[in-house]
Amino acid sequence: MEKIKKLLEGTPLKATPQRLAILKEIAKFGHIDLDSIYKNLSRTFPSMSLATVYKNLHTLKEHGVIKELNINEIKNKYEIAAQKKHHHLVCKVCGEVTDIFLDTTQITEQTKSLEGFDVDYCEVFCYGVCSKCKEKEKGN
Amino acid sequence: MEKIKKLLEGTPLKATPQRLAILKEIAKFGHIDLDSIYKNLSRTFPSMSLATVYKNLHTLKEHGVIKELNINEIKNKYEIAAQKKHHHLVCKVCGEVTDIFLDTTQITEQTKSLEGFDVDYCEVFCYGVCSKCKEKEKGN
DNA sequence: ATAATTGCAAATTTTTTGCAGGTTC
């Protein structure tokens, strides 16, 4: 997976097997929390230590390789930073996070006129119920 | 402060001095994190225990009296739920959070057409630098 | 060779819990 290794270019971070595995896991799921990374990888990579996952998520975030998503009611999730700008759709029932591409010019326009505050970027989180969970709810 | 007591109407929650003090503190600051609530109140209310703050924030959130804000890089903050709908401006330097009133019809329109996903509400967080911090940065 | 990284165990920090004694409605 050269694609994964490339994510580290321009950083002083080394391409260790553990680190690459963590990045691959994040890329695979799109959005995933620390525990799931650890549990999933432990299966195929038994020596992987929890501390390594902690340290890596911290370091990778610090160097802008990944982003941390702070979402209501669920554990923080991580995603690869090098992606087209997007926002997030969160299912309040199952916690699944999906990328969503929104035109946010209206918001950007409004933030331009804020007195004294320089806005760098805006994040939008949309909360609702995904189709899978909607189906299940009908069943009850 | 009858205004504070009224926030508990319709819930089975009792108006204890501790709870009212916590709510008053949240209302006073607009947005405040758990530690600050505890530290601030400890001064005027020495017997206030940290566990009580934890339990109250949990219960008050559970009953929709307050909302928890999950913000990038800073500790979760709490705000009174019974407010006009608004969004948030976050200073990346000092962490101060300010309410902002945005017209989000453009986003709402877009989420209506999402296949299979029912969106209940969208949250917008705008990150940047506040005027105070901008001033200080100039100084350096 | 150098600087970075890992895994482990210990240390910290954060959050939750159980319960006895009080309080609110």
Added chain:
DNA sequence: GAACCTGCAAAAAATTTGCAATTAT
């Protein structure tokens, strides 16, 4: 009086740290 709360201390969970051995560049 019933249900709910508080404060305390203990327990559990989450996160960080130090360090010796190993690995990537």
